Amino acid sequence: MPETAWEDLTRRMADLRALGGAAAVLAWDQETYLPRRGSEARGEQLAALQGVLHERLCDPRLGDALARLEGALGPAGDPGDPADPTGERRAAARALRFDRERAVRIPGELVRGLALAQSAGVEAWREAREQSRFARFAPALASLVRLRREMADALGVPAGGERYDALLDGYEEGMRVSRLAPLFRRLTGWLTPLVDRLAAAPPPDDSFLRGRFDAEAQWAFTLELLEAVGFDGEAGRQDRSAHPFTQGIDPGDVRLTTRVLEALPLSSIFSTLHEAGHGLYEQGLPRRWRSSVLGAAPSMGLHESQSRLWENLVGRSLPFWKAFLPRLAARFPQLGGVTPERFHRAVNKVERSLIRVEADEVTYNLHVVLRFELELSLLRGELEPDDLPGAWNERSQAILGLTPPSDAEGCLQDIHWAWGEFGYFPTYALGNLYAASLHAAARRALPGLDGELEAGRLAPLLGWLRQHVHAAGRTLPAEEVVRRATGAGLDDADFRRYLTEKYQGLAGRG
């Protein structure tokens, strides 16, 4: 019997997933255990695999099978309707079509040019940052901006949109500047006075977090946390890296990394909780889709919502520390006299800061707004790459109330632009907003949630996320997943309510 279009596609998707998984293992190893002298070969291995993946995705036979399947399925119904037996195939066809269109539209020459510019960009950026000398990075940035503009044109600017939208689509499908810009204006409008007020108040006492915190004891505590949140140690592992990240290979193989610093004990705790949030999502993707395009998150913003939810909504809450401070203090006797209330205050300190990755929950989104404005201007050609440091400093003063003393602490602090990743930063802010909305919905659905948390029981929350977020895989757009889980789409109202109530509570306790 001849193979049907669906069987053909199923086989091709499984190959794509297997190749992608192999590349993911190599990338994880590159950041964890790869010997220094292996890095050249690793670059070649990854480039070769990416080349094969690209070829397979662009294969005309895949295109034919996809067209045949789409023809057989007929006009689209509701892709998330479980009663529609073709819903799953329809969703897979839609996701595959999206990935394939993006892949085939970019000429091979541009792919290679971009890969070279990225390698050169990262190298130049590292040196520039070390020496805090922007001029070293400027030419690389200029070519990355030029190539990404070309890429946006090749991908095609969405109707009524602009180049930036074509890039944004690769991280947050369907999101547009025309929605982000007013959303970010509204966010800034209420965040700025909140930061002004909170940063002016006397800072909480966090003196007990100074001193030396044994690295092995910190490591052991992070493993305890992973177990408590429900991370399956038989389906993943944690290792150390300079910059924490998560690499999902399969729901049965999820790699997390964390960073342990003896002088900064909160770093390992919150980076483990953050990456655990990503990891729980990856482990929670339905196993029946492990070889399908549907076994993935629909967007980076939704992925980030899971990490921020565990890191902040859970990890910076009072009930959480009522449960976990005694366990932490058992490993660090210097915390013996600290109450959960004092600890909670210390981990929620708000201050104006220069570095995004160290920013508190209140100022964090302002760091994103700063980057969004600048990268949008770069893509639009309103800002010349050479003029970035001046523009950064000026906007940083206006948005964050601070001017960095050096470019290393300013426009050179993040690696994203060295990769030519324009359009990625907004997904961090979307993650924060989605996290607050999802958490609010989980609390409405599970009224005893705070009590469970206080008792150290995190399974009910994870169960809710599994059912309402993880189980959807990539069948629906991110905003639709959130809408079905919470009753509303992308909005800052829950995030605003969450921060307002939290900091009122903190102030009220004096």
Ligand code: ZN
């Ligand atoms: Zn993250």
